[in-house]
Every structure is written in structure tokens, then in C-alpha cells.
């Protein structure tokens with residue numbers, strides 16, 4: 001292994017150790033993380049916004065992948081991105097259209113939300 005490969009491996013391990021732990025606490029790290037419903041059934045709360053399964057375990061959806069890439073932080077880049085390709089930014093879907101929310105603040109909007117990891121126009125329910 002070259003020095004670069006060794007450093008890359010160390011960075012990967014450090015990133016994994018620092019960033020990839022647990023699940024439910026992360027929904028407080030995005031605006032309205034506790035207020036989203038399953039796109040296929042408004043009676044079900046979407047506990048795992050970053051996961052394909054609304055119960056919150058298993059494979060990540062496109063928003064979950066982008067969230068992980070930002071080290072699970074609500075960054076400007078994550079807010080302005082349209083992870084699920086439905087034409088709305090993640091911020092618009094989560095009630096932070098101006099990308100000003102941070103942990104502990106009340107999001108600008110609490111209604112008219114949609115799921116940032118599911119394209120509601122194409123999802124098969």
C-alpha cells in the first residue's frame with residue numbers, strides 16, 4: 001500500500017466511526033424530522049426519512065445517501081439539493097425553503113411537507 005492508500009483507509013475508518021452510528025436520533029437533525037408521513041400512507045409517520053423502509057432500518061434512499069455524504073448534517077448543500085429528483089429541493093420538502101434551519105430551531109413551515117427521499121410523482125405504493 002502507498003502512503004496515500006493508507007491515509008485513505010484511515011480516513012474511511014475515522015469517518016465510519018465518527019459519522020455512522022445509530023438511527024432514530026438523526027431525525028432531530030433535519031427540519032421537521034419528526035413530522036413527516038409515509039408518502040404511501042399519511043397515517044404512518046416516516047420514522048426513517050433516510051431509509052427506504054418507513055420504519056427506519058435497512059437500505060438508504062437517495063436523501064439518506066446525501067445525508068450520510070454530508071456527515072449527517074443539515075448543510076446548505078443538502079438543503080438545496082433535490083435528492084429524490086421530484087423537482088423540489090430537500091429544504092422545500094422539509095419546510096425549510098430558505099435553508100436557514102439549524103438544530104433546535106422551529107422550521108419555517110410545518111405544513112405542506114413532503115418526503116425528501118421519495119419522488120411522490122413516480123413512487124409505486
Ligand SMILES: *[C@@H]1O[C@H](CO)[C@@H](O)[C@H](O)[C@H]1NC(C)=O
Nearest residue numbers: 038039040041042043044125
Ligand atoms: C388512514 O386512517 C383513516 C382513519 O382511520 C382511514 O379511514 C384510512 O383508510 C387510512 N388510510 C390508509 C391509507 O390506511
